[in-house]
Amino acid sequence: MTASQTSFKTRAAAALADRTLKVAIDRTTATAERKRAAAVAAFPEFAAARERGEAIKNHVIAHLDHYLVMFESNATAAGAKVHWAADGAEARAIVTRICRDAKAKLVTRSKSMLGEEIGLPHALANAGIERVETDLAEHIIQLAGEKPSHIVWPAMHRTREQVAELFKASHHPPPAAADPATMVQSARRELRAKFLGADIGISGANFLIAATGATCTVTNEGNAELTTTPPRIHIVTAGIEKLVPSTAHAFTLLRLLVRSATGGELTQYTTFHCGPKRAGDADGPEEMHIVLVDNGRTKMLADEFRTMLRCIRCGACMNHCVVYRQIGGHAYGGTYPGPMGSVLTPVLDGLAGARDLPHACTLNGRCAEVCPVGIPLPTLLRAWRSRSWRERREPRALRAGIGFWALVARRPTLYRLVSRIGVRMLRLFGSRGWIARLPLARGWTRHRDLPRPAGRTFMEQYRANQAKQGARA
Amino acid sequence: MTARDRILAAIRSALPRSRPSPAAIAAEAAALLAAPDLARPKLAGETLVEAFERKATALGTTLDRVPAMAAVPRAVRRYLEGQGLPLALALQRTSALTGLDWSGFDTHGDLAPDETAALGLALWGIAESGSLVVHSGADTPILLSFLPLHHLVLLREATLLPYLEDYADRLASSDSPRNAILITGPSGTTDIEGSYVRGAHGPGFLHVILIAAGGE
Structure with a gap:
């Protein structure tokens, strides 16, 4: 049974009854909350940086067409092929066509929430292409046949014991012990051959740099570079709101993103991917494709959810949400959970099936307090409630x-x-x-x-x- | 209409009809970067070296300071022996490295999928974050920074930059390489219950050999 076939209330009730889930959520969100607070305290300029980050995103949104065209022209000049997709179906069709044309059998993928949003994992499976998720958490949930439950820690709903069982059943040889270090080593061994044997590597992008045509990924594991360097083709799928004017603007936002997400200052690897392999380069793909995806974003630009386009996907809002911390990510039923997910899911999947999400909120405002780009999440959730009222979607007793x-x-x-x-x-x-x-x-x-x-x-x-x-x- | 036309038309209909000129947009973008000190952290030390060292070592990177390039093979030997490893390593094919005296070492240019150790050269170091900058190129395979378990990196003190923005300026004034990478500590993950484990896919060990100013 998939999440969307049950009601939010049923899923939330099941999550509340799951003691193991609560332990798993607490372990990760409590650490994230503590580390973020320490990182912000150690950066007295955080408030000023946040205002600037917000202003940069507003600037890009106000000139989105200008920057998209600039990005396209610079990425093309660097040798990349830029594709445009109005919705998830178009994006899936573009990616699977590139895979088919290349007769790809094995595709490695570096974690991308946009890829989840457009249903890329499913599309690749339907096209008969073996897909290997390389981010450790995505590897775990791929083995478990699940969806991500958090945008930064997709497998945070699983305890180490549960991960050990999955690895024992699927790694050759199985890990010798169930501690995280041994299991990480096992995944490293298991995935190494996949990285080097893949025909195509697919990544997302944290930023699209208009001035250079580069796409930027941030990871702690190094899996993005191992995914995008060895194969013959590198495909990037990215939402059109990921644009920034220049590399320097990306750095202002990176300082906010990493502190808000994990409490670090920078991720271990910050990489700008600009076009395919240059003549004479020691390694790198021969082709680079960038798929720019709208999927509801231009609709948000036109209505009261425009400020949501500022989101840089740090996950701080869910780490600090009293509701998320009780029920975890799967109960929300969409690609994106927590407060930002409750704003985005009605855009992506329609209000009819997502009406409960903006209501499952105490409006305590913690999400807006910690948002690094100042998105007024409670205001946006209230906007969905009013729309739900206007569209007469509230239950009869409530009305x-x-x-x-x-x-x-x-x-x-x-x-x-x-x-x-x-x-x-x-x-x-x-x-x-x-x-x-x-x-x-x-x-x-x-x-x-x-x-x-x-x-x-x-x-x-x-x-x-x-x-x-x-x-x- | 193509998807491109539809997306751009939807954006233009959502934005005001009269729009500023590209020059005005560029000026607005530049203004967002003015007075950068107001919105970035102070350096963690009095000097660039001190700040870099403090940030890098806090992340688990180890650091060895040597007076001159000629002392690099000795520093590499010191590290490998300290780790109980044989004197074998993959070497970035840049003359600055291949020109050194590697007698007693087994050096090679091709990387094995499970390479134990490799030595590369960083183009710059960033004091703000303790980051090392690597660009892809003819003598710089990107995999040299990711396949080995032990990644050794040569950094010249003279190439230390204070802030991320200083590196952005360098990048903007050169031809963009395919990959421009900031390496900030050894590879790690917190994906299993938030426990921090090193060596997730990339190197589990990052060792910087810092060449003193004037010792290049």
Whole structure:
């Protein structure tokens, strides 16, 4: 059963009941939160850098056509072939056509969320091409037949014991022990021959540099360079919002990206890939293809979700999200989980199937606080809620409830009367300051108590207070 | 209409009709890089060497300082023997390295898939981050920096740059190589339960041999 065939509530309930999952999520997100805080504390200029990062992304978005054309012209001059894809289907068709034309049997892939977004893994399988994921976490989830549960740590939902089982079943020879170091060595051995034997290497891009036509990848493992150097063809798939004017602009954003993602300052490898192998070069692919993918991005440019195009995919919003940290990434059901995913999934998959996501948010604002490019995520989530209301996608009981509330709220005398009755009724269900069970509100009281209200409404107390002060004066 | 036309048309219809000139856009982009010190960290030392060394070693890179190029084979021997390795290594085919006296070593140019050690030359070092810069080229295979378990890199003190932006300037004023790589510490991963493990796919060990200024 795939995630999209079940409802968000079912998936979230299953995730909440999974103790192992909670342990796995806590281990990674808690470390990420702590390391990010330390990295930001050690960089007093972070706030200024963040404003600049936001301004750079806004600048690019405001001149997106200009920079796309500039990038295309410079990448072409460097010898790359630039392709354009309006949606996922077009992007998949371009990539599989290049693979087929090259008679490719084995493709290595360096982690790319855009690749997941456009369904590239599936498309390659359908085309009969062996695909080997080379990022360690992607290797783990490929063996498990799963989707990523986090945009930076795709396998963070798996404990080391679960990883050991997967490796034991599929590595030749199997790893000698179940500690992370031995398992990493085993994956290194297992994948080395694949890197060197691949016909095509596919990567994503963290940035597209308009001034040079280069694509930039950042990794800690070194798998991007091992994926893109030995094969005859290198294919890049990238969203059109990844553009930056120049290498220097990319560096401003890299300082924010890495600190926000892992708490490091730079990843171990930051690589600018500019065209194919030059005449005389010791190694490198003979062809480089870059697929520029829209897939909903121009639609976001035109509506209230434009600021979401600033996203640099660091994952800080999910690491700091109280909901994500309870249910993990798979429960969200889309390519991108957490707060940024709850904004993007309705764009990519439609609001009809994703209506629950913008609602599964406490609006506590932690995501916006840590976002390195200042995306107002709670505002965007509220925008989806309003759209869902306007499109009449809210459940009937909710619509009726809010309709009734609006009816009363527009009539102050009636509103005060109803609330006076309400607080007095509510007090009947409480004892020692808390309400443990409440009819019609079991969904709330099953998991937590409601504070018992004060004996009188705010307006009653306010009036009494004013009268007392009036008497004193 | 091609996908390209459709995408560009959708962008243009979402943006204001009257648009600034390319020169005005370039000026706006340049202004976003003005006064860079306000938005970047201070160097971690008084001198470039001190800052570089502090950042690089914090990431697990080891460092050996030698007075002159002629002392490099001795430093390489010191490292390999310290690691209990045979005196064998792949050598980047650049005259600065192949011209040194390697007697007593088994040096080779071709890389084995499971190469134990390789020595390359960094074009620049970056003090801000402790990074080494490698560009692909006729005598610089990119795989030399990724296949070996032990990656040894020669860095000349005179090529240390303060900030990432200083390197961006160098890159902008030359012909872009196919690959321009900033190497910042040995390969690592935190993909299994967030535990940090070195040597994920690239080198598990990164050793810098720093040539003193004037010793080139």
